[in-house]
Amino acid sequence: MSASSQATNGQNKIAKPQGFDLLIYRVKKYFGRLDPYLTILGIGLWLFTYWVLCEGLQVWRFTKLPGPVAVSKDWFSTTPFQGISIFTAEYYDHIAVSCRRILIAFGIATALGVPLGLFMGWSRSIRDYIFPLIEVLRPIPILAWVPLSILLLPGFEWPVLFLATLASFFVTTLNAMLGVDSIDEEYFRAAGCLGSSRWDVFMNVVVPGALPFIFTGLQISIGVAWFSLVAAEMVSGDLGLGYLIVDAYMNNVTVPMVIAMITLGFIGYFSSALVRMLGNKLMAWHVKELNQQGR
Amino acid sequence: MSKNMKISERLGALSIKNVTKVYDPEGVNVKAVDNCSMEIEGGEVCMIVGPSGCGKTTLLNSIAGFHSITEGSIHLDNELLCGPEKPIAAQGADRMVVFQHGALFPWKTLQENVAYGPTVQKTLGAKEAMSKAGDMLAEAGLGNFLTRYPGEVSSGMARRAEIVRALINDPKVLLLDEPYRAMDALTKQIMHESLLETYDRTGVTIFFITHDLEEAIFLGDKVHIVTTRPCQLKKTVEVKIPRPRSYETQSSEDFRKLLAEVNEAVHEEAVKAFQAGERELA
Numbered sequence A: 001m002s003a004s005s006q007a008t009n010g011q012n013k014i015a016k017p018q019g020f021d022l023l024i025y026r027v028k029k030y031f032g033r034l035d036p037y038l039t040i041l042g043i044g045l046w047l048f049t050y051w052v053l054c055e056g057l058q059v060w061r062f063t064k065l066p067g068p069v070a071v072s073k074d075w076f077s078t079t080p081f082q083g084i085s086i087f088t089a090e091y092y093d094h095i096a097v098s099c100r101r102i103l104i105a106f107g108i109a110t111a112l113g114v115p116l117g118l119f120m121g122w123s124r125s126i127r128d129y130i131f132p133l134i135e136v137l138r139p140i141p142i143l144a145w146v147p148l149s150i151l152l153l154p155g156f157e158w159p160v161l162f163l164a165t166l167a168s169f170f171v172t173t174l175n176a177m178l179g180v181d182s183i184d185e186e187y188f189r190a191a192g193c194l195g196s197s198r199w200d201v202f203m204n205v206v207v208p209g210a211l212p213f214i215f216t217g218l219q220i221s222i223g224v225a226w227f228s229l230v231a232a233e234m235v236s237g238d239l240g241l242g243y244l245i246v247d248a249y250m251n252n253v254t255v256p257m258v259i260a261m262i263t264l265g266f267i268g269y270f271s272s273a274l275v276r277m278l279g280n281k282l283m284a285w286h287v288k289e290l291n292q293q294g295r
Numbered sequence B: 001m002s003k004n005m006k007i008s009e010r011l012g013a014l015s016i017k018n019v020t021k022v023y024d025p026e027g028v029n030v031k032a033v034d035n036c037s038m039e040i041e042g043g044e045v046c047m048i049v050g051p052s053g054c055g056k057t058t059l060l061n062s063i064a065g066f067h068s069i070t071e072g073s074i075h076l077d078n079e080l081l082c083g084p085e086k087p088i089a090a091q092g093a094d095r096m097v098v099f100q101h102g103a104l105f106p107w108k109t110l111q112e113n114v115a116y117g118p119t120v121q122k123t124l125g126a127k128e129a130m131s132k133a134g135d136m137l138a139e140a141g142l143g144n145f146l147t148r149y150p151g152e153v154s155s156g157m158a159r160r161a162e163i164v165r166a167l168i169n170d171p172k173v174l175l176l177d178e179p180y181r182a183m184d185a186l187t188k189q190i191m192h193e194s195l196l197e198t199y200d201r202t203g204v205t206i207f208f209i210t211h212d213l214e215e216a217i218f219l220g221d222k223v224h225i226v227t228t229r230p231c232q233l234k235k236t237v238e239v240k241i242p243r244p245r246s247y248e249t250q251s252s253e254d255f256r257k258l259l260a261e262v263n264e265a266v267h268e269e270a271v272k273a274f275q276a277g278e279r280e281l282a
């Protein structure tokens, strides 16, 4: 006993790098590995192929597409030929509208889906009521909901929000429910022994135990939200990146179309990274456990 | 509770009378426990040994209230836990379980885990519970690991913390299901010393399932050998080696004799279990 506490005292005395030093250490460690170079090489290869097809050799129908040079010229120009660049307010209007819609749709889907999924996992009778219904509605593709949502809801905004919310709601609900199913029975028994009320069990076992699954689900669900948002904006929209893509295509200006696509890619990437970061913050125990296993 | 009290005066006497448990998965009856009776005195360390799959965990789960019993009754200090009118015992903090695979909540730190019981039972305020948990963990040699998560500490430390989590509730009975299985001999030795120390301090009744016969004799006041499935009491061996016991006792003549006696009885049952298994496969 005393031996073990001495050993750990010794361990605690090793100064861990802090603040700026920690950052430097991490950057050094990152670039000491092969991963970043492979990533850079991968992006380079992809861009090069794109350039060869569109601008270098001008292969067949690829001539209809603007190549990387044409796109970046317009994208970073103060006076873009085809109307959209990082210096035009319109570009940011579209981004802002899409982001706001995602925030609302993803927010509603999460606020409804997580509790519903948890309750479905927790209570047999709630699951019996709702699960079959969800399982029937879930496979209906989001585009099949378009006419119904336009008929049912007023204006442009409501149908778009509805469609973006729906798909991500199903994903979130299902994952939260499976998260509860994944919790080992022994934790429920332990909680019972320790004198928990049913509500204690819900708050201290069901919610934290399902969290890893919930956040996996949220990462998928925010991707699905973007996917269905853009689909909805393309069909029934007045603004937003999805609308920009179809609008540009209709008007035969292809550069804004490509700019909007790439922008969507980046924003989508950042939004799921944000969700992942939030998850890691809330689940320090899970992150540490995985670290311990060398992952 | 003082350790000077005679064992029979202490709380935590378990009386298992004619208990039968039949599992009924998909209409096929599996009789796990059959007409099993056992008397466990308050403050006694009672070790259960028997062949694999004979129904030991089933018996423990019946006491803890994790499932119903089919026949018979179980009393704790003359109060009915479960019986004919009440097939399933209410789960409660008077009987604390330490699980076969460990069940500290991985999302709570060791200190939060230990503080959990008194907090939800409202026997202590959240703050007092945390500080008492910290003190008790420190007593168990885990003072440097209060803010660690179970996934970050060794299995031995996690198991010690789990026993502390049980003891903070002042249970009458501690139910342990092969808690030290899969631990190396050295860790096991430390675990045994720490459990015995705890026992000497609290005098809690211990119901301990194990496959390790030396462990059974080293820790126990009585070793109950149970038969192959369905589980019944076959033989009880009393261990009259005085406490406190140290590891040297294991090489004493008395210890060897008891070991031989227990071994013989267990071996008989293991052979039966093996033959029954062969018949089932044939």
Ligand SMILES: Nc1ncnc2c1ncn2[C@@H]1O[C@H](COP(=O)(O)OP(=O)(O)OP(=O)(O)O)[C@@H](O)[C@H]1O
Pocket: B023, B024, B025, B030, B031, B032, B051, B052, B053, B054, B055, B056, B057, B058, B059, B229
């Ligand atoms: N939920 C269940 N449904 C059906 N049969 C079960 C169930 N739980 C256990 N059994 C059966 O009951 C018998 C006794 O199981 P139990 O887990 O109590 O044995 P055990 O003595 O603890 O075994 P081990 O030493 O392997 O832990 C086994 O044959 C097992 O297959």
Ligand SMILES: [Mg+2]
Pocket: B056, B057, B058, B100, B177
């Ligand atoms: Mg068992």
